[in-house]
Amino acid sequence: MALFYQKLVYFLLLWLVLPLIPLRLFLRGLKERGYWRNLPERFGSGGTLTRHPLWVHAVSVGETRAAAPLVERFLAEGKSVLVTCMTPAGRATAEQLFGGRVEVRYLPYDYAWAVRRFLRRVRPAMGVIMETELWPNLVCEAGRAQIPLFLANARLSQKSADGYRRFAALTREVLQGFKAVAAQTDDDAARLRDLGAREAIVTGNLKFDIAPPPAQIALAGRFREMAGNRPVWLAASTRDGEEALILHAFRETAPQHVLLLLVPRHPQRFDTVAALVRNSGLKLQRRSENAQVEDSTRVWLGDSLGEMFAYYATADCALIGGSLLPYGGQNLIEACAVGCPVLVGPHTENFKQVAEDAVARGAALRVRDAADWAARAAELMGDETARQRMGEAGRTFSAAHKGAAEKILQLVNA
Numbered sequence: 001m002a003l004f005y006q007k008l009v010y011f012l013l014l015w016l017v018l019p020l021i022p023l024r025l026f027l028r029g030l031k032e033r034g035y036w037r038n039l040p041e042r043f044g045s046g047g048t049l050t051r052h053p054l055w056v057h058a059v060s061v062g063e064t065r066a067a068a069p070l071v072e073r074f075l076a077e078g079k080s081v082l083v084t085c086m087t088p089a090g091r092a093t094a095e096q097l098f099g100g101r102v103e104v105r106y107l108p109y110d111y112a113w114a115v116r117r118f119l120r121r122v123r124p125a126m127g128v129i130m131e132t133e134l135w136p137n138l139v140c141e142a143g144r145a146q147i148p149l150f151l152a153n154a155r156l157s158q159k160s161a162d163g164y165r166r167f168a169a170l171t172r173e174v175l176q177g178f179k180a181v182a183a184q185t186d187d188d189a190a191r192l193r194d195l196g197a198r199e200a201i202v203t204g205n206l207k208f209d210i211a212p213p214p215a216q217i218a219l220a221g222r223f224r225e226m227a228g229n230r231p232v233w234l235a236a237s238t239r240d241g242e243e244a245l246i247l248h249a250f251r252e253t254a255p256q257h258v259l260l261l262l263v264p265r266h267p268q269r270f271d272t273v274a275a276l277v278r279n280s281g282l283k284l285q286r287r288s289e290n291a292q293v294e295d296s297t298r299v300w301l302g303d304s305l306g307e308m309f310a311y312y313a314t315a316d317c318a319l320i321g322g323s324l325l326p327y328g329g330q331n332l333i334e335a336c337a338v339g340c341p342v343l344v345g346p347h348t349e350n351f352k353q354v355a356e357d358a359v360a361r362g363a364a365l366r367v368r369d370a371a372d373w374a375a376r377a378a379e380l381m382g383d384e385t386a387r388q389r390m391g392e393a394g395r396t397f398s399a400a401h402k403g404a405a406e407k408i409l410q411l412v413n414a
Contacts, residue, residue, distance in 0.1 A: 034088020044117030069209035139177035172196030204404035220313030234315035253374035263302030339391030
């Protein structure tokens with residue numbers, strides 16, 4: 001009976017928000033024009049779709065990057081792959097990573113009729129859903145079409161698990177619709193099993209399998225030249241509210257010759273953050289200007305997509321965004337992979353195990369707040385030996401955790 005009522009509530013909510021979707025897309029498109037393109041795909045239509053044996057869904061940028069090692073292995077096996085996303089930034093990332101080697105589309109919203117139309121057009125032999133995208137109608141319609149689904153690189157914080165538990169019956173049915181779940185950590189697997197997953201296997205984090213592209217490392221050398229070989233403090237993947245804290249701490253603590261490389265998480269916030277920097281009184285230049293950084297410039301805004309490895313390889317140390325305020329933190333694995341010393345704030349729930357392990361291995365330092373970050377970064381600038389030690393620990397830490405892609409590949413091919 002609980003399942004019936006929870007399904008009914010979900011059905012009613014979907015139909016209540018349906019008239020609001022065009023308004024939402026219009027408003028989002030005012031900041032990011034990609035939301036105005038390919039609208040029919042949001043409902044399972046639009047363009048021609050060829051049949052693909054493999055379908056991989058990655059909601060946005062982070063999930064798409066994480067999926068790359070798995071997609072590359074599928075392509076190496078000669079399989080045709082469709083990659084679906086939900087955001088324009090995710091779509092642009094997929095097109096940049098894979099070029100014309102895969103077909104890229106938006107996944108339709110979770111209306112049964114839209115999902116059914118999409119699956120009929122693609123007719124995949126199997127689907128791999130990245131991280132924790134639990135869409136009831138998608139899973140149900142895939143089951144009816146006898147398309148096996150796998151949940152890959154799955155992670156689930158305790159806070160998210162508590163939220164899903166409010167709809168325990170529906171969550172259990174959705175999770176049992178997956179043939180198997182490949183979880184990042186033991187804790188993730190335990191929470192997913194507790195919520196109803198039939199088989200949750202720990203395969204590790206796919207992001208450890210992402211190799212720094214040689215072109216990105218070469219670009220980092222160019223960035224260093226553009227920065228004039230000044231010390232560079234990177235604030236990577238920052239979120240709303242964090243930039244103001246970072247700019248204040250940087251202005252109060254950092255020596256005048258230090259350059260802050262500030263990279264907001266979401267592209268639609270580039271202009272907002274640029275205005276914030278100007279209002280702070282710090283001189284700004286933007287990466288998109290592609291110009292030599294002047295000696296008087298204090299903040300270099302990383303307003304580009306797909307260059308995060310280059311930013312990390314450029315920096316003398318990196319603060320991982322989303323961790324100063326309660327956003328749960330962003331991925332620190334890319335920084336470790338290129339040997340960039342890492343600093344993380346108190347909020348790393350999204351990457352709890354990775355952050356704790358990186359700190360334990362000496363690859364990362366935990367800071368209390370923005371002021372503490374600036375103080376610790378200044379200390380690191382004066383201790384080259386400590387920076388080298390942290391960088392080497394990061395490379396070792398990253399290399400030791402590779403192998404998730406191969407384990408997931410074996411799981412889906414079994």
